[in-house]
Amino acid sequence: QKALHGKAALVTGGSRGIGAATALRLAQEGADVAVGYVHGKEAAEEVVRAVSALGRRSVALRADAADAAEAAGVVASAAEALGGLDILVNNAGVGVLGPLETLSLEDVDRVLDINVRGVFLASRAAAAWLHEGGRIITIGSCMAHRVPGPGGTLYAMSKAALAGLTKALARELGGRGITANLVLPGPINTDMNPADGPYAQGQAAMTALGRYGTADEVASMVAYLAGATYVTGAEFAVDGGHAA
Numbered sequence: 001q002k003a004l005h006g007k008a009a010l011v012t013g014g015s016r017g018i019g020a021a022t023a024l025r026l027a028q029e030g031a032d033v034a035v036g037y038v039h040g041k042e043a044a045e046e047v048v049r050a051v052s053a054l055g056r057r058s059v060a061l062r063a064d065a066a067d068a069a070e071a072a073g074v075v076a077s078a079a080e081a082l083g084g085l086d087i088l089v090n091n092a093g094v095g096v097l098g099p100l101e102t103l104s105l106e107d108v109d110r111v112l113d114i115n116v117r118g119v120f121l122a123s124r125a126a127a128a129w130l131h132e133g134g135r136i137i138t139i140g141s142c143m144a145h146r147v148p149g150p151g152g153t154l155y156a157m158s159k160a161a162l163a164g165l166t167k168a169l170a171r172e173l174g175g176r177g178i179t180a181n182l183v184l185p186g187p188i189n190t191d192m193n194p195a196d197g198p199y200a201q202g203q204a205a206m207t208a209l210g211r212y213g214t215a216d217e218v219a220s221m222v223a224y225l226a227g228a229t230y231v232t233g234a235e236f237a238v239d240g241g242h243a244a
């Protein structure tokens with residue numbers, strides 16, 4: 001029997017990039033997967049088809065993480081569609097980078113609403129559904145701890161908040177046998193950070209391995225944490241040695 005056989009998972013931002021790879025990976029391990037998205041309906045439905053082709057149940061759920069009611073509500077929708085919830089992967093996020101003086105108040109609110117408030121609200125909603133063995137896995141960023149150049153104030157601030165949230169969730173939910181962990185990707189080839197983008201060479205050079213990572217390389221860490229039973233409140237770099 002597969003490691004995650006019969007588990008029900010919600011992956012926010014499951015339509016593309018790291019989230020899509022994670023949805024597929026969890027399904028390969030035996031989980032049913034709800035795929036969250038905001039704009040990419042067709043992309044989300046494609047992921048649903050790929051999960052279904054693996055013989056798992058799947059559903060695409062539209063929810064704007066910037067909207068408080070939707071950020072929380074998608075968790076209940078996933079649990080209702082899949083008959084419960086065992087794993088929440090907080091993956092949806094936005095990267096708004098640029099010089100300090102160019103970041104507008106709207107930028108600040110939007111990034112904090114999606115990358116921080118939305119994760120808090122989804123995690124709180126999930127806590128009401130999760131049982132013994134439940135998992136909250138959040139996608140942070142290597143920029144939470146090491147910011148290798150200018151332009152990252154808002155994004156790094158938003159991702160650093162997830163470290164506090166994860167540790168506090170681990171303490172709060174540990175008594176119920178629920179774990180909470182944080183994954184810190186380095187440069188990963190996705191729409192958000194394409195390996196052929198203008199800043200790609202510098203990012204690759206800052207890793208020990210000298211290359212971008214793939215979404216699947218992050219997904220495999222998420223799958224590990226979904227199965228891990230004695231790991232909580234911890235952070236896992238999947239960054240090719242960016243932090244080394």
Ligand code: NDP
Pocket residue numbers: 012013014015016017018019036037038039040041043063064065066091092093094095114139140141142184185186187188189190191192193
């Ligand atoms: P992509 O831009 O490729 O995909 C982002 C995903 O998030 C999409 O599924 C998108 O949905 C969804 N999303 C964006 N905004 C919202 C919103 N307001 N409400 C709901 N869903 C939303 O990003 P990545 O796969 O690269 O990133 C995934 C996570 O990994 C993010 O949290 C990011 O910060 C983090 N990360 C990425 C790194 C990288 O180098 N790529 C490095 C470190 C961290 P839709 O398709 O509908 O737009």
